[in-house]
Amino acid sequence: MTTPVVAVAGSPNAGKTSLFNQLTGARQKVGNWPGQTVDKYTGKFKIDGSTVEVVDLPGAYGLVAISEEEAIAATYLAEGQPDVVVTVVDSSNLTGSLHLAAQIAEAGHRQVIALNMVDVAERRGISIDEAVLAERLGAEVVPTVARRGTGIDELKRAVLRAFERQPHQLIVDYGAVVERHLGGLVERIVEHPELAAVQSPRWSALQLLAGDQGLRRRLADVAGGAEVVDAADEFRVGINKEAGSNCEMELAEHRFNWIAQLVDEMTGAAIDRTTWSDRIDRVLTNRYFGIPIFLVMMWVVLRITADVSAPFLDWVDATISGPIARWFVGLLDLVGLDGTWVESMVVDGVLAGVGGVLVFVPVLFSLYLCLAILEDTGYMARAAAVMDRAMRAVGIPGKAFLPMMVGFGCTVPAIYATRTLDSSRDRLLTGLIAPFMSCGARLPVYVLLAAIFFAEATSTVVFGMYVLGILVAVLIGLLLSRTALREEEPTPFVMVMPEFRLPNTRTVWMLVWQRTMAFIRGAGTTILLASMAVWLLLAIPVGGGGSFANAEVEDSAFGVVAKGFAPVLNPAGFGEWEQSGALLTGFVAKEVVVSTMAQLYAVEGEEAAAGDPSFVDDLSEIGTTFGEATVDTFKAIPGVIGLDFFDLDDEGDTALQTAVRGSFEESSGGYGSLAALAFMVFVLLYTPCMAAVGAFRHEFGTKWMWVSVIGQFIIAWVGAMIVFQGGKLLGLG
Amino acid sequence: MRLAALLSAIEESKGPVTGIELALRLGVSPGEVAAMLDALRASGQLGPEPRPQQPTDTCSSAGSCSLSCPGPEECSLVIDLSVAGLEIRSSLAG
Numbered sequence: 090m091t092t093p094v095v096a097v098a099g100s101p102n103a104g105k106t107s108l109f110n111q112l113t114g115a116r117q118k119v120g121n122w123p124g125q126t127v128d129k130y131t132g133k134f135k136i137d138g139s140t141v142e143v144v145d146l147p148g149a150y151g152l153v154a155i156s157e158e159e160a161i162a163a164t165y166l167a168e169g170q171p172d173v174v175v176t177v178v179d180s181s182n183l184t185g186s187l188h189l190a191a192q193i194a195e196a197g198h199r200q201v202i203a204l205n206m207v208d209v210a211e212r213r214g215i216s217i218d219e220a221v222l223a224e225r226l227g228a229e230v231v232p233t234v235a236r237r238g239t240g241i242d243e244l245k246r247a248v249l250r251a252f253e254r255q256p257h258q259l260i261v262d263y264g265a266v267v268e269r270h271l272g273g274l275v276e277r278i279v280e281h282p283e284l285a286a287v288q289s290p291r292w293s294a295l296q297l298l299a300g301d302q303g304l305r306r307r308l309a310d311v312a313g314g315a316e317v318v319d320a321a322d323e324f325r326v327g328i329n330k331e332a333g334s335n336c337e338m339e340l341a342e343h344r345f346n347w348i349a350q351l352v353d354e355m356t357g358a359a360i361d362r363t364t365w366s367d368r369i370d371r372v373l374t375n376r377y378f379g380i381p382i383f384l385v386m387m388w389v390v391l392r393i394t395a396d397v398s399a400p401f402l403d404w405v406d407a408t409i410s411g412p413i414a415r416w417f418v419g420l421l422d423l424v425g426l427d428g429t430w431v432e433s434m435v436v437d438g439v440l441a442g443v444g445g446v447l448v449f450v451p452v453l454f455s456l457y458l459c460l461a462i463l464e465d466t467g468y469m470a471r472a473a474a475v476m477d478r479a480m481r482a483v484g485i486p487g488k489a490f491l492p493m494m495v496g497f498g499c500t501v502p503a504i505y506a507t508r509t510l511d512s513s514r515d516r517l518l519t520g521l522i523a524p525f526m527s528c529g530a531r532l533p534v535y536v537l538l539a540a541i542f543f544a545e546a547t548s549t550v551v552f553g554m555y556v557l558g559i560l561v562a563v564l565i566g567l568l569l570s571r572t573a574l575r576e577e578e579p580t581p582f583v584m585v586m587p588e589f590r591l592p593n594t595r596t597v598w599m600l601v602w603q604r605t606m607a608f609i610r611g612a613g614t615t616i617l618l619a620s621m622a623v624w625l626l627l628a629i630p631v632g633g634g635g636s637f638a639n640a641e642v643e644d645s646a647f648g649v650v651a652k653g654f655a656p657v658l659n660p661a662g663f664g665e666w667e668q669s670g671a672l673l674t675g676f677v678a679k680e681v682v683v684s685t686m687a688q689l690y691a692v693e694g695e696e697a698a699a700g701d702p703s704f705v706d707d708l709s710e711i712g713t714t715f716g717e718a719t720v721d722t723f724k725a726i727p728g729v730i731g732l733d734f735f736d737l738d739d740e741g742d743t744a745l746q747t748a749v750r751g752s753f754e755e756s757s758g759g760y761g762s763l764a765a766l767a768f769m770v771f772v773l774l775y776t777p778c779m780a781a782v783g784a785f786r787h788e789f790g791t792k793w794m795w796v797s798v799i800g801q802f803i804i805a806w807v808g809a810m811i812v813f814q815g816g817k818l819l820g821l822g
Numbered sequence: 823m824r825l826a827a828l829l830s831a832i833e834e835s836k837g838p839v840t841g842i843e844l845a846l847r848l849g850v851s852p853g854e855v856a857a858m859l860d861a862l863r864a865s866g867q868l869g870p871e872p873r874p875q876q877p878t879d880t881c882s883s884a885g886s887c888s889l890s891c892p893g894p895e896e897c898s899l900v901i902d903l904s905v906a907g908l909e910i911r912s913s914l915a916g
Contacts, residue, residue, distance in 0.1 A: 150863045151863070151864030151865060151866065156869065184856075184857040185857070185860040188860060189864065192864070299866065300866070301866070337866065338826050338867065340865060341861055341864075342824070342825050345824070345825055345857075345858065345861035348861070349857070364853070367841075367842065367853065370840070370842050370852070371842060374842055474840050477838050481836075490838075581832050581836060581838075581910065582838055582839070582910075583832055583839055583844070584838045584841075586840065586841070
């Protein structure tokens with residue numbers, strides 16, 4: 090005696106996988122569907138002395154196959170002929186789930202309905218009359234909560250009972266016109282016994298009229314199949330003419346009405362699953378309020394990022410430049426390397442460079458925390474929708490919003506994400522403007538300079554950089570779409586947004602942790618290598634006197650190259666060789682701008698007098714200052730919304746800040762703030778990094794890569810010059 | 823012919839459109855639009871937006887855009903915008 094087979098079907102998110110796991114427990118096998126890459130899960134369950142084999146079908150919304158998963162489910166139901174189908178219906182979304190259940194009933198399968206997530210439906214006040222559903226679908230209905238295992242044994246028994254039942258075929262009335270043509274097609278099918286044996290003739294006729302490509306292919310190998318497919322096409326044309334609309338739409342409309350009526354009868358209410366999330370959406374994605382709300386959100390995020398994290402930034406800075414630097418020097422002293430080039434490399438290269446970037450870990454941590462909370466609530470999807478509308482208004486492809494939002498994190502995946510766009514024109518246009526979105530790596534540069542020159546408005550200046558990036562992207566997009574890359578007909582599509590929810594602590598923490606660790610890993614790899622390379626170039630004397638690791642920095646290999654580039658940047662107010670040098674190394678990665686500055690100004694600056702505290706003193710200092718930073722952070726939180734209850738100490742400029750301030754004042758002839766602002770604009774707009782250039786070349790070719798690199802440099806130079814020279818003309822700074 | 827009206831509204835949207843916008847345009851509730859989208863999805867009129875072979879659309883580094891970014895293939899720093907798109911597929915079914 091063969092083991093009876095039950096197939097588990099359901100739409101995605103109906104809880105099908107949970108139910109399959111509950112049914113089969115540990116008795117599962119994983120394989121592949123024939124000729125497909127989709128995993129096939131099978132298992133067994135025993136109940137009341139009977140063993141049943143269970144096949145988990147891929148998630149499907151319906152049996153008119155669109156996706157690979159739906160094609161597999163439809164083919165298995167037609168050809169595999171399971172003894173019973175368990176259809177998982179999401180009780181909180183009956184209309185979404187019942188299409189599949191109705192189609193399985195129309196196909197004439199023995200069916201059991203697992204009315205899943207009844208707890209969620211109850212919480213939403215949805216009361217379901219199971220008897221109505223059972224009667225209309227001709228199937229036993231079992232309420233379940235698969236996540237908790239509720240109703241599973243009852244479901245297993247219902248499956249056993251279903252084996253004994255006669256199959257029931259649901260007949261939906263598709264209206265006079267469709268029914269007449271449907272009847273005609275059924276007659277043509279039953280003329281061929283082999284075709285009639287494939288599946289219920291009425292169901293085959295319905296699928297052919299619905300244009301199901303999978304069935305058409307299967308019938309091609311059956312005697313009389315081609316003839317019936319041709320006949321189906323004629324009937325489809327007939328329906329189109331007589332009904333005055335498309336045949337598939339006629340079928341969909343009637344089935345939708347049938348389900349709407351069923352839901353009405355089952356729940357005593359018409360279909361309307363408008364949720365509180367929809368109500369919030371009316372405001373957040375509103376045509377007029379959407380963009381201002383988005384900008385306020387970004388401003389709050391950056392205010393938190395810049396202001397609340399500041400005490401921890403100072404703490405990390407003091408810890409690296411104090412205790413940790415002393416420990417390294419002490420260790421080198423122990424092994425007899427004090428005063429050698431090795432000590433110079435470790436202190437002036439690695440510690441200054443890597444440490445200069447690690448100082449910004451609290452800033453990035455705050456940014457990631459805020460973004461993760463916004464993402465997990467579902468707001469970022471709304472932000473994308475809001476941005477999309479603004480972009481479309483100026484001729485930029487709507488779908489560009491996704492790569493551009495990704496660009497807030499990193500330009501490299503943003504460029505790869507342009508693959509989601511339809512045409513090569515849209516892809517190129519988006520690829521050209523996505524780098525102007527301010528990526529996370531530029532943030533340390535903004536924070537460093539804004540804290541030095543705009544201490545009272547750090548977060549506002551940083552926010553301004555982000556907004557400027559969006560504006561430049563839109564402006565360049567507008568220009569390109571009116572000239573070299575003319576607009577094409579846009580593709581319509583519906584954005585399906587997740588419901589708003591409270592952020593999940595675990596998810597948020599995982600996101601923040603992963604991103605912060607990647608930043609730290611970057612400091613340990615790219616930044617470390619770049620810092621050592623810069624140190625090496627600084628250590629090599631060129632032309633002037635000095636020996637290796639004892640060269641005058643201006644006469645070092647680095648100094649000579651940077652000096653050659655510096656005059657180009659003079660009109661923008663930052664033509665000192667240290668500044669041009671930092672920008673040159675920034676081509677590797679934007680964090681390297683900061684690490685190079687830390688190295689150059691540390692090399693040039695005077696070393697602070699160091700005491701000789703013990704190891705225990707150092708640990709005590711780290712702990713004490715951490716506690717102070719925590720207290721200061723809490724004190725800074727009310728300041729985000731403009732409530733300054735506490736008078737936070739201004740710790741004054743660090744040695745690096747003093748050196749940077751002096752350098753910009755000198756290079757700009759006393760317009761240090763304007764030059765710093767111009768420098769930030771340059772960092773925002775010039776080539777993001779080597780990896781981004783590589784990604785661009787990979788996606789769009791060498792020619793467009795050069796267009797992008799040179800174009801970004803020109804835009805950055807012009808933008809920085811406008812800020813500096815324009816500011817001077819207006820008497821600012 | 824509510825579904826046909828919804829499909830027309832999507833076609834006329836000239837780009838991405840949200841359920842709220844469609845509801846306002848058709849004068850129905852967002853819940854009704856969601857139900858109708860389900861119907862169009864189940865009947866094969868709307869399909870998921872085609873995704874690229876590489877999972878770049880869900881991968882994003884929010885850390886560093888330098889070599890420290892593990893790239894689109896292995897990026898552990900995922901910004902999941904949770905944006906799904908549904909495109910009109912009636913031409914495929916014809």
